[in-house]
Amino acid sequence: MSSLAPPRASRAAFARWRPIVSRLDRAAGGVFILPAVVIILAFSIFPLLTSLYVSLSRLGFSQGGVELKFVGFDNYAKLLFGIDRPHFLGVAGPLTPIGIAVLLAVYGLFAYLLYRYARGPNRTVGGLVGRLVATAIVGSLVWLIVNTIVTSGRQGTLVVTLVYVGVDVSIQYLLGLGLALLVVQHLPGRRFFRVVFLLPMMITPVGVAYLFRMLTDTSKGPFYPMWAHFGLTDVSWVTNPWGARLAVMIGDVWQWTPFIFIVLLAAIETLPYELTEAAVVDGANPWQVFWRITLPQILPASTTVVLIRIIEGFKIVDLPNVLTNGGPGTATESLTLHAYTIWRALDIGGSAAVAYMLLIVVTFVGISYVNLFRRRATAMA
């Protein structure tokens, strides 16, 4: 008897709660998404608006304290046309033949792609306008990069950041994917590798920066014999702009390859392996299995992790700050470090303007990336 009582009681309780439960079931969509939306919204809107306002004003000292004076787009004009232009955009040198060739090749490619889209079957007005705008912006960025890198010019923080992001993310993706593919094989000891490969990501970014400063020291770092062999111990190698940038990029690759590695590893491990098995039974070689089965299925995860790395990569700051202090000159300074240095110089408005320029560039890159790659990749999978 007594053993029958609990279910009956719970059934009665359920009957009483049923209206509420079914309402809750119907509201499931909202219940799932609203907590996250509310938290992100509450936390983002105030900083976004405040720093927009700050970027349009200048910090002044008046009697009894500080005040923000509204100056319109002065801070932006200073970056694009004024005294901060060499720092932000760099100094263009005279174009070399190589530069002209690169520009022609890139612009020719853009023109061809646009032409193909305009003549293609699924063109829309919105898509065409979007592509024209994107082409114009990418075109001017390429112009800037070619004019400051392939010439005798000097690179501004915008170009340096773009170089960091482009080089770092591509290398990290290739390495991360390769390592993930290696450790999904059933090799003895793979669990050891899986954990070891995660280690660099676990060190605090500031710590990684100091660690690499220790490693790259030419007189007491572990590579001293190598520097001594080339007679480079006295001249600090960070006096060479590209040498210093290389060190920053090596540090970044070392630290963040594990991130891509673990995301792709989990993505590959989640795949149902019946497909792979069926392909192998049908005589596909590992190469075909990778290109035809594994890669298409992990493309969504790949595009996501690359997008996240692009966004985070644009905000690189600890490595250049600690490793080279942005030097020599401003050669290794990223946009965030740029914002940070003029922030320390109490030019709060200018700093916010740099931050907003960064936001604009990242948003542009992000939107183009999502529209051009991610939609396609998710459609394929």
Place this chain on the structure above:
Amino acid sequence: MAIIRRRQGSVSTTTVPLPAMVLSYIALLAWTFVVLFPLYWLAVTALKTPLEVNGGPFYIPWRDFQPTLDSWHYIFFDLREDTFRPYLNTVVVGLTSTAITVLLGSMAAYGLVRMRYRVGAGAIGSFVVAVAIAIVVVVAGGPWPLGVAAGIGVFVLLLQTVARRFRRGVGNDDIAFWMISQRMLPPVAVIIPIYIFFQQLQLLDTWGALIISYTAAHLPIVVWLMRDYFQSVPVELEESAAIDGASPYRIFRSIVLPLSVPGLVATFLFVLVFAWNEYLIALFLTSANAQTLPLTVAAQNATRGPQWWYMSVLILIMIGPVIAMAIALERFIARGLLVGAVKG
């Protein structure tokens, strides 16, 4: 016979042919060396005296130099409270914020994958108007709670009346992109407003401020990653559960989450790592009480230059627990689990 041979060929997912194996091991060991050498240098630096660190490279303890535990002694006994309090803070803040973030983030991700949302242009417009009114109230000299209340009031009012007339709107992908776009502003631009935010709530230098900030900061990453993992869960399973009368919550908890364990574990691991290692937000929001370990590491950069030996010890004791966590959780990032669940 042919069939049997092919069957054996299909075992290539479980056993690797010898040449491929050798090449794999060469590649794996090469990267292992790249990963471990800096860490080895960290470990030996933690055993050196300042004199030995500055005197040039010494590689192998007992052969090149006499190891000492001086730095460890300094960190554990001389600094004692200044090491243990940040340690406790880091553990509490890291675990709590990671748990909340992964829970809320995967819920939102599931919603974005399996349900259709449509935020009308009217709702967005109402929100913009509401924010504008809140700003006007605050700029006009009203206290901020009044501004927020007015904003929310106007928002609800407009949403119930005007907003329904508009047809156009944004869908799931746009919501997801809006979420990730919140990570695009560099921290140096948002840190002052966030400081003011918590100052007004009187939460500065508390665990709460850090937990809320980290949750908000890392939610977009969780949403984006979990979206892809949920996408690969076979939708037929969920449909058949729904036909059997399972509620969306039950489907989420009993089917979707267990099937996404590899992704969940990976996501949990690096959100934990992010929260564990975050520097700038902690620098601004905490002072003495809620300080976390990354600040302690950076604080070893004294006026006489970085004190590598103390720094190395701190970094080593900092990554210890995370490594333990990774070793404990690594087994869940494995294929067998999912297959068992689908077949069982």
